[in-house]
Amino acid sequence: MxxxxxxxxxxxxxxxxxxxxxxxxxxxxxxxxxxxxxxxxxxxxxxxxxxxxxxxxxxxxxxxxxxxxxxxxxxxxxxxxxxxxxxxxxxxxxxxxxxxxxxxxxxxxxxxxxxxxxxxxxxxxxxxxxxxxxxxxxxxxxxxxxxxxxxxxxxxxxxxxxxxxxxxAGDNSLFSAEPFQVSTNFDQEILPDFAEVKGQETAKRALQIAAAGLHNVLLIGPPGGGKTMLARRIPGILPEMTREEILETTRIYSVASLLDSEHPLIHTRPFRAPHKNASAASIIGGGRIPRPGEISLAQNGILFLDELPEFNRDVLEALRQPLEDKVVTVARAQATYTYPANFSLIASMNPCPCGFFGSDVECTCTPLQIQKYLGRISGPLLDRMDLHIEIPRVKYEQLRDKANSETSASIREKVKEARMIQKKRFSHYKISLNSQMRPADIKKFCSLDEKSEMLLKNAFDRLNMSARGYDRVLKVARTIADLEHSEKIQLQHLAESLRYRSLDRKYWNA
Ligand SMILES: Nc1ncnc2c1ncn2[C@@H]1O[C@H](COP(=O)(O)OP(=O)(O)O)[C@@H](O)[C@H]1O
Ligand SMILES: [Mg+2]
Ligand SMILES: [Zn+2]
The missing domain is CATH 3.30.230.10 (Ribosomal Protein S5; domain 2)
Structure with a gap:
């Protein structure tokens, strides 16, 4: 039978x-x-x-x-x-x-x-x-x-x-699993706080923007400036996950067999910090039996690549496609697998092997060494980093400063509001964040007044910007406007966004 x-x-x-x-x-x-x-x-x-x-x-x-x-x-x-x-x-x-x-x-x-x-x-x-x-x-x-x-x-x-x-066989004594509703009131974990970081106001501002729109950030500066310290504080300024996000992220961990009895669900924002020697398969996804990689495990959260130039070259190159598409496709002989990859990439790096190029401490590297080091970050990859931020070393007086900096809780409230505005704007679209806008969305939601158009045109020529860079500047400007509850992108929003794109002139084209 x-x-x-x-x-x-x-x-x-x-x-x-x-x-x-x-x-x-x-x-x-x-x-x-x-x-x-x-x-x-x-x-x-x-x-x-x-x-x-x-x-x-x-x-x-x-x-x-x-x-x-x-x-x-x-x-x-x-x-x-x-x-x-x-x-x-x-x-x-x-x-x-x-x-x-x-x-x-x-x-x-x-x-x-x-x-x-x-x-x-x-x-x-x-x-x-x-x-x-x-x-x-x-x-x-x-x-x-x-x-x-x-x-x-x-x-x-x-x-x-x-x-x-x-x-x-007829013994219906089984119970149905209790219909389990995700309460949005999961306890917020105790996370390290931004208030502990002295100075670095520009960096904090930029990270607030990145958190609000889930944009990518490149932190560059000499050792000891607090790059790692800053990055580790980003989860604390991200809003609690929505039910939708919990489902979306949990299913990826489920497919990757990473749920256990202690973590049966993922309800806190991922912060993934893979090691610099990690293989392309483990970061991007794939393998003989395909599995989602770190970029997918970072879904709706943060992928932190500390000391970016030290990652394998094939990893850096393979990042480009998912950074653009927000999904990653892994091809196998008889099947093609697609995993979500909607995350904010936070990358940090020293500007040269010794770390002090461009800082107030003397750099001991040769021009060729510097060029080679910076050259590991290709133009197209640099282009996909929405905000480039310089992290100088903090001064002694700043470290001793007893004045209170803004707390993560306070920043998180602003981030939440900006996200609500985005969600509302995109309610009839399949996206919920500015970083997810496609070219057609950018046309629709990032219109500029005449003065701003002029500014952008000038910057485009002056900074030798690519079409991709152009799109990203507008997305970030949109988030800055949202943080100020401004319906239109104004000149100062665009100007601030452009400021986060000029670093390559100081280092890469020096
Ligand atoms: N802005 C800062 N405020 C307070 N402490 C700082 C700051 N910058 C660096 N530090 C201290 O220096 C340590 C090293 O900073 P780190 O984040 O590792 O620097 P980087 O990653 O840029 O090399 C931190 O753990 C912290 O104790
Ligand atoms: Mg570090
Ligand atoms: Zn150096």
């Missing part, structure tokens, strides 16, 4: 439905999986066999064929186990019961028949809203919180194959 069960497969960050057909035929004993299945699925055989045996059922000593449809969709993962095991039990006549069309099964089996946590449950549950709001989704107990985030469908966290067996 042929048994057909529903499950889903991950295609990057999204999920698609898959039918698992199990047929048991006479012939030489065997276990064959067809339908573009990866080796991880072919390994299901041993797990499924042991689980079935250890629960006291019989693993048919005949020819078992498992077909995964649609055939043109690449299938990856160990979560097909549950559907395959149930299919074998049904197909061999050991399990009888009603299996409605709206039941979906995802879970990896351990040898004793219990279910293990799997990646991507949140993506699967979200896809089920599109497929059928009456879906019943069976997931491992360890994925309870994730599944429960999606209150639109019914999820059933189960701990073993036996539990699902009993449910289908």
């Amino acid at each position: 042929l048994a057909t069960l529903n499950t889903l497969v991950l295609t990057g960050i999204d999920a698609r439905p898959v039918k698992v057909e199990v047929d048991i035929q006479n012939g030489l004993p065997g276990f064959e999986v067809v339908g573009l299945a990866s080796t991880s699925i072919k390994e299901a055989r041993e797990r499924v066999r042991s689980a079935i045996k250890n629960l006291g059922y019989e693993f048919p000593n005949r020819k078992i064929i498992v077909n995964l449809a649609p055939a043109d969709l690449k299938k990856e993962g160990s979560h097909f186990d549950l559907a395959i095991a149930l299919g074998i039990l049904i197909s061999s006549g050991q399990l009888e019961g009603h299996l409605p069309e709206n039941m979906y099964f995802s879970g990896e089996l351990s040898l004793n028949g219990t279910l293990r946590k799997i990646p991507g449950v949140l993506s699967m549950a979200l896809e089920l809203i599109n497929i059928d709001k009456n879906s019943m989704f069976f997931v491992p107990e360890a994925n309870r919180e994730e599944a429960g985030l999606v209150s639109e469908i019914k999820s059933y966290p189960v701990s073993s194959l036996q539990e699902v067996f009993d449910f289908i």
Whole structure:
């Protein structure tokens, strides 16, 4: 008898439905999986066999064929186990019961028949809203919180194959996961505060703008100026995550298998600070079994690349596309995966190997050394950094200054207001932040008066700006205007935005 069960497969960050057909035929004993299945699925055989045996059922000593449809969709993962095991039990006549069309099964089996946590449950549950709001989704107990985030469908966290067996066989004693609503009142973590940073008012202002519009920032200056210190304080001026952002970010961590019982959901803004020796695959995404990289794990938050020129050259080059598109595409032989990558890149760097070029301390590098060092940051990459900020060394008097600087909490309120204005403006568009504006949006929302047009035209010629740089100046000007609750971009907003683009003249074209 042929048994057909529903499950889903991950295609990057999204999920698609898959039918698992199990047929048991006479012939030489065997276990064959067809339908573009990866080796991880072919390994299901041993797990499924042991689980079935250890629960006291019989693993048919005949020819078992498992077909995964649609055939043109690449299938990856160990979560097909549950559907395959149930299919074998049904197909061999050991399990009888009603299996409605709206039941979906995802879970990896351990040898004793219990279910293990799997990646991507949140993506699967979200896809089920599109497929059928009456879906019943069976997931491992360890994925309870994730599944429960999606209150639109019914999820059933189960701990073993036996539990699902009993449910289908008619023992309906299973509970639905509590529909779990994300409260927006997660405690704000205690984060380091901007008030601890003395001086550096220009930098603080620029970081406030970056936080408000989720723009990219390059911090450049001699060692000890506080670049790292400043960057680490950005999460504290970002607003709490919205429910939408929590879902968006959590599903990426779920796909990357980075959720655990201590962090079942991601509700604080990511701050990712990968090491400078990290591989392109770990930062950009990819690998033999594709996984989202650091740029995706930074979704709706910060990617901090400290000492940018010291990162691998292929990492720096590969950053360009996602910085432009806000998504990253990873191509594999039989499939292409797309992961979100909407983050603010905060990069820091010294201007030369010794660190003091352009500062009040003498630089000991040769011109060639300086040129080579700065040359690691290519023009196109520099172009994508919306705000370039110089971080000079703080003076002794500034460090001793007892005057209170603005606190992170106070800055965060301004950032929140500016974000509300953006959200409202883009409510009929698929974006919510100025940094996400596409050229057509920029045309629409960044109109300039005559004087500003003149200023921009002059700057464009004088700074030898690219079209990309031009767009980015306007986006930042839009955020500055929003921070001042100004409907129109005014001359002073544009002028300030332009000031954050002139650093390359001091260093790169020196
Ligand atoms: N503006 C500042 N206000 C207060 N302390 C500072 C400031 N700048 C630097 N420091 C102190 O110097 C240390 C080193 O700064 P750091 O952020 O590592 O500099 P950089 O990354 O630019 O080399 C900080 O941990 C902090 O103790
Ligand atoms: Mg540093
Ligand atoms: Zn130097």
